[in-house]
Amino acid sequence: MVQKPRVLLAGRSAEAVETLRAGLAGSTKFAWATRIISNGHADPLAGVQPVPDALVLRFDPESLAELAALADTSPDARPPLIVVGPAGNAEAVRLAVRSGARDFLAESVQPAELIAALERLFSEPRRGGAVAPPKAEVTVVLGAAGGVGTSFVACNLARALVTEAEAPTLLMDLDINNAPLASFLDLSPERGLLPAIAEVEFMDEHALQGYVTRHRSGLHLMGAPSKSVVFAKDVDVARLAKLIGVVMGRYRHVVIDASHTLDDVNLTALGMARNVLLVVQQSVVQLKQAARLLRVLYADVGIPDERILVVVNRYLKRSTVGLEDIRRTLARARLMTLPNQYQTVLASVDGGVPLLDLDRSTAIAKAIIEVQKEIVGTPRTERTGLFRRALPLFSGD
DSSP states (O other), X not given: XXXXXXXXXXXXXXXXXXXXXXXXXXXXXXXXXXXXXXXXXXXXXXXXXXXXXXXXXXXXXXBOHHHHHHHTSOGGGSOOEEEEEOXXXXXXXXXXXXXXOSEEEESSOOHHHHHHHXXXXXXXXXXXXXXXXXXXXXXXXXESSTTSOHHHHHHHHHHHHHHTSXXXXXXXXXXXXXXXXXXXXXXXXXXXXXXXXXXXXXXXXXXXXXXXXXXXXSOEEEOOOOSSOOOGGGXXXXXHXXXXXXXXXXXXXXXXXXXXXXXXXXXXXXXXXXXXXXXXXXXXXXXXXXXXXXXXXXXXXXXXXXXXXXXXXXXXXXXXXXXXXXXXXXXXXXXXXXXXXXXXXXXHHHHTOOHHHHOTTSHHHHHHHHHHHHHHOXXXXXXOSTTOOOOOXXXXX
16 A cells, blocks of 8 residues: 655644645645644754654744744755745745745645645656756856946856856846846847746746747846836745746756845845855955955855855956955955956957857956856765755746
């Protein structure tokens, strides 16, 4: 007799957990159990034996201690997780991402929606006896300040990954209002990030192609200027996380062009990042901003230090701020530099031609290739603990 998968429904609100259980009472696909978390515990799995095959955690917006406890647990020691709760709580989404949650379902969730999410979860590890393909590595390119060349670095890094790493690559533009990456690639996309977020429930590998634009190099772009002004606070970050999960299942590399502002949109992307490129220039003011940003990324956002690569853009040997000054200020032994070749960069940006297509023999094109090699690199051992990236899948399949 085949044993049914064991699913634990847990939460602080007895009423909310009972509502979930009652809605699922008619389903015979899973064996259900419930747990009401008392004030003395934060870990939903504390003392639970045997460990369930899946955990459905209903969180309260006033208390996110349960999500934080799961995020601080080794992924190997916890079952696959689905999070249920009120929509619009950006901190809950970030903690869910860090906990390796497979889905985030906004209340009031329908029983059929939860059952479908569980079916996806249990179908992920193996399909037809074959191990599921690895998910993409997400690289977020972040600026220490505005105007440091973040979009230029993101665009050319993604372009290099296509041919140098021979890997399917998506470039995502988080600047919803301006979407400059389309101009960098001389593309005119009709649909960008916002329509993709709006339709994420219906997104699969085939539907995804309707929201990306293909560059002649093979690089795919998701990004188009918005027809009206959109504020970051109006973007549903849970849906954005789901969308990133979808594209992670289609590409080997996802390069995300973020800004220097740590708003909810950028923080959601950072929460799913395997690598972070922090772009700086040789400026005392920028170094102070970069040092503060590094502290926030490590201490508050929880990005492991070895996952952050500092790239000095428009590098000049004869500058009042040298590499040793940058290493000392940012406490970084490893820096990468992109030389200041103004005319070459201007021709690339104005012509909408990436460096590797314009002239790969230039010093800056070669430097971009070196950054790409650093990103691809030798596989690094995954860390356990708060921010081990367990390839969170927000309805990614």
